[in-house]
Amino acid sequence: MCAMLSVNNLSISFGGLRAVDDFNIEIEKGELYGLIGPNGAGKTTVFNLLTGVYRPDEGRIFLEDRNITGLDTVEINKAGIARTFQNIRLFKDLSVLDNVKIGLHNIFTYPTISGILRLSSYFRIEKEMDERALELLKVFDLEKEKDSFAKNLPYGKQRKLEIARALATGPKLLLLDEPAAGMNPNETGELMDTIRFVRDEFDMTILLIEHDMKLVSGICEKLSVLNFGSVLSRGKTSEVLNDPEVIAAYLG
Amino acid sequence: MKFTKQTKRDLYTCVMVILFYVVIQVLDKAGVLSFHIKGLLVPLCYYSIAAVALNLVVGILGDLSLGHAGFMCVGAFSASLFSVAVKESGMPAGLRFLTALIIGTLMAALFGFLIGIPVLRLNGDYLAIVTLAFGEIIKNFLAAVYLGYDEEGLHVAFKSFQLKGEGKMLINGAMGIQGTPTDSTFTISIVILLLALFAIQNLVNSRAGRAIMAIRDNRIAAEAVGINITKYKMLAFTVSAAIAGTAGVLFSHNTSTLTASSTYFGYNVSILILVYVVLGGIGNIRGSIIATAILYILPELLRGLNSYRMLIYSIVLIVIMLINWAPAAIAFRERYGIRAFIGRKRENSGKEVS
Ligand SMILES: Nc1ncnc2c1ncn2[C@@H]1O[C@H](COP(=O)(O)OP(=O)(O)OP(=O)(O)O)[C@@H](O)[C@H]1O
Ligand SMILES: [Mg+2]
Numbered sequence: 001m002c003a004m005l006s007v008n009n010l011s012i013s014f015g016g017l018r019a020v021d022d023f024n025i026e027i028e029k030g031e032l033y034g035l036i037g038p039n040g041a042g043k044t045t046v047f048n049l050l051t052g053v054y055r056p057d058e059g060r061i062f063l064e065d066r067n068i069t070g071l072d073t074v075e076i077n078k079a080g081i082a083r084t085f086q087n088i089r090l091f092k093d094l095s096v097l098d099n100v101k102i103g104l105h106n107i108f109t110y111p112t113i114s115g116i117l118r119l120s121s122y123f124r125i126e127k128e129m130d131e132r133a134l135e136l137l138k139v140f141d142l143e144k145e146k147d148s149f150a151k152n153l154p155y156g157k158q159r160k161l162e163i164a165r166a167l168a169t170g171p172k173l174l175l176l177d178e179p180a181a182g183m184n185p186n187e188t189g190e191l192m193d194t195i196r197f198v199r200d201e202f203d204m205t206i207l208l209i210e211h212d213m214k215l216v217s218g219i220c221e222k223l224s225v226l227n228f229g230s231v232l233s234r235g236k237t238s239e240v241l242n243d244p245e246v247i248a249a250y251l252g
Numbered sequence: 253m254k255f256t257k258q259t260k261r262d263l264y265t266c267v268m269v270i271l272f273y274v275v276i277q278v279l280d281k282a283g284v285l286s287f288h289i290k291g292l293l294v295p296l297c298y299y300s301i302a303a304v305a306l307n308l309v310v311g312i313l314g315d316l317s318l319g320h321a322g323f324m325c326v327g328a329f330s331a332s333l334f335s336v337a338v339k340e341s342g343m344p345a346g347l348r349f350l351t352a353l354i355i356g357t358l359m360a361a362l363f364g365f366l367i368g369i370p371v372l373r374l375n376g377d378y379l380a381i382v383t384l385a386f387g388e389i390i391k392n393f394l395a396a397v398y399l400g401y402d403e404e405g406l407h408v409a410f411k412s413f414q415l416k417g418e419g420k421m422l423i424n425g426a427m428g429i430q431g432t433p434t435d436s437t438f439t440i441s442i443v444i445l446l447l448a449l450f451a452i453q454n455l456v457n458s459r460a461g462r463a464i465m466a467i468r469d470n471r472i473a474a475e476a477v478g479i480n481i482t483k484y485k486m487l488a489f490t491v492s493a494a495i496a497g498t499a500g501v502l503f504s505h506n507t508s509t510l511t512a513s514s515t516y517f518g519y520n521v522s523i524l525i526l527v528y529v530v531l532g533g534i535g536n537i538r539g540s541i542i543a544t545a546i547l548y549i550l551p552e553l554l555r556g557l558n559s560y561r562m563l564i565y566s567i568v569l570i571v572i573m574l575i576n577w578a579p580a581a582i583a584f585r586e587r588y589g590i591r592a593f594i595g596r597k598r599e600n601s602g603k604e605v606s
Contacts, residue, residue, distance in 0.1 A: 053605050073476055085476075091469035105463055116455050125459075126459075166477070
């Protein structure tokens with residue numbers, strides 16, 4: 001059995017800045033894995049490398065046994081990685097339901113012409129999409145808002161909608177970039193339950209970036225700490241959080 | 253069958269068009285319509301069709317095109333060429349016009365596709381300028397070309413030439429195409445407007461339409477959920493060009509003389525159609541038709557006022573703009589749920605993704 005995600009010696013530079021330097025990670029199927037580190041450490045850049053937004057200068061990325069290094073964003077999503085964004089990126093002039101249905105784009109398909117001419121496959125598949133999307137919205141307690149514009153949702157719900165949309169694409173690995181940012185302690189608590197639920201219910205492997213240490217220590221089984229682009233420490237959450245180097249560089 | 257809110261809204265748009273048609277028919281029977289007004293009906297339809305088509309690119313895809321008069325021009329010329337060529341063949345007029353419509357639409361689609369390949373790589377202002385240039389190239393090419401046939405076959409040139417024996421000039425340079433059968437009627441134009449509405453509204457409310465709007469709202473997120481950006485941009489642009497081409501066919505079969513002059517196919521016409529789209533509400537299909545109706549008919553009704561005409565026209569433009577865009581007006585619509593129009597700012601398209 002190979003790991004869900006294994007990354008070897010990943011590096012990228014922007015101009016003179018080595019934003020990610022010799023990054024390695026190994027995530028087993030079903031794990032809830034945390035990526036932490038100070039601002040500007042390169043965490044989001046790691047996500048951008050994993051999802052093909054940037055091509056790495058060096059290194060290789062394997063999703064299970066498939067080498068996905070150098071694939072573009074669309075192909076990587078199809079291969080099974082979905083993500084959320086640190087700065088929420090919803091389809092804001094579309095409804096909450098449509099946002100999730102766009103996530104289902106490659107899961108439920110019918111020809112464009114059948115949409116224009118309203119052939120039977122249009123009605124059948126659209127109905128299936130609606131049902132699936134509503135199921136997902138229920139998980140995130142968003143079904144009442146299904147007809148609102150995404151831009152009119154409160155911040156916390158926008159973050160949840162982004163996760164729902166990512167899940168809709170049917171990933172094996174889910175990348176969450178600061179899912180609790182801007183949430184109050186109450187919402188963060190709920191989010192922690194939701195993330196656990198998603199992992200258990202969808203059999204999902206999750207890698208998340210987070211600054212909220214309560215969330216990190218509460219739900220992550222393993223951690224990697226990034227500092228100036230390179231891995232400072234990695235391993236079991238409790239061990240990493242007690243690592244003197246980590247305490248000095250980040251927690252201190 | 254249960255209709256969604258959106259389907260109902262789309263149906264109302266079609267009902268509005270049909271009602272307009274009925275009212276005009278009644279007024280016509282009553283003999284109230286002047287010859288002048290009746291002459292405006294077909295143009296009103298083809299400009300509405302062009303506006304609806306442009307809205308697909310500007311409002312739904314979120315890209316600014318200033319070349320749609322060029323696609324009308326392609327549709328107009330290719331269809332007229334066909335109609336003139338087969339005019340004496342004894343082909344029934346109905347079949348001939350139907351074929352002309354199909355040819356014009358397909359040719360414009362082809363041009364939309366070919367121009368879309370390089371153009372859709374660009375963003376924002378660059379895309380607008382390059383589409384404008386392509387529109388002008390099409391128009392100027394068709395204004396300069398001579399096409400005719402005689403016993404020796406087909407001749408194409410950029411200067412006037414003599415035909416030998418039995419022959420016929422099809423495109424006569426700046427004089428354009430003469431003798432297009434005037435097949436465009438108000439009824440046919442309304443039917444085509446309804447068909448264009450059917451196609452565009454259904455497209456927008458399907459899987460492909462959602463993908464197109466996802467690209468508009470957030471390109472990076474659209475890619476991240478696996479949407480093929482190029483494919484759906486090309487789709488929107490090609491369908492839009494095709495329907496603008498259909499409008500062009502109605503244009504060229506409304507009068508017997510067709511010239512590729514700036515008055516009819518220049519960038520000013522593209523901008524005029526864009527004005528209809530913007531004032532009707534970007535992304536609002538029904539609004540495009542209403543705006544076209546008001547803004548096309550108005551200057552014609554004001555003809556008597558001569559020098560004040562454009563002044564009043566401009567004031568109306570400003571007033572509509574204010575009604576559509578003023579923050580107070582937008583707040584009012586949002587509060588009362590009249591989604592007449594989507595006011596949206598562009599997502600910053602900086603390189604850094606976070
Ligand atoms: N496209 C880019 N061009 C130039 N520099 C970039 C680019 N993307 C990221 N960087 C730089 O790389 C470094 C790491 O950025 P990154 O966004 O990955 O940090 P982060 O760990 O996610 O920080 P935060 O916790 O603030 O989100 C920063 O110095 C950033 O300015
Ligand atoms: Mg970040």
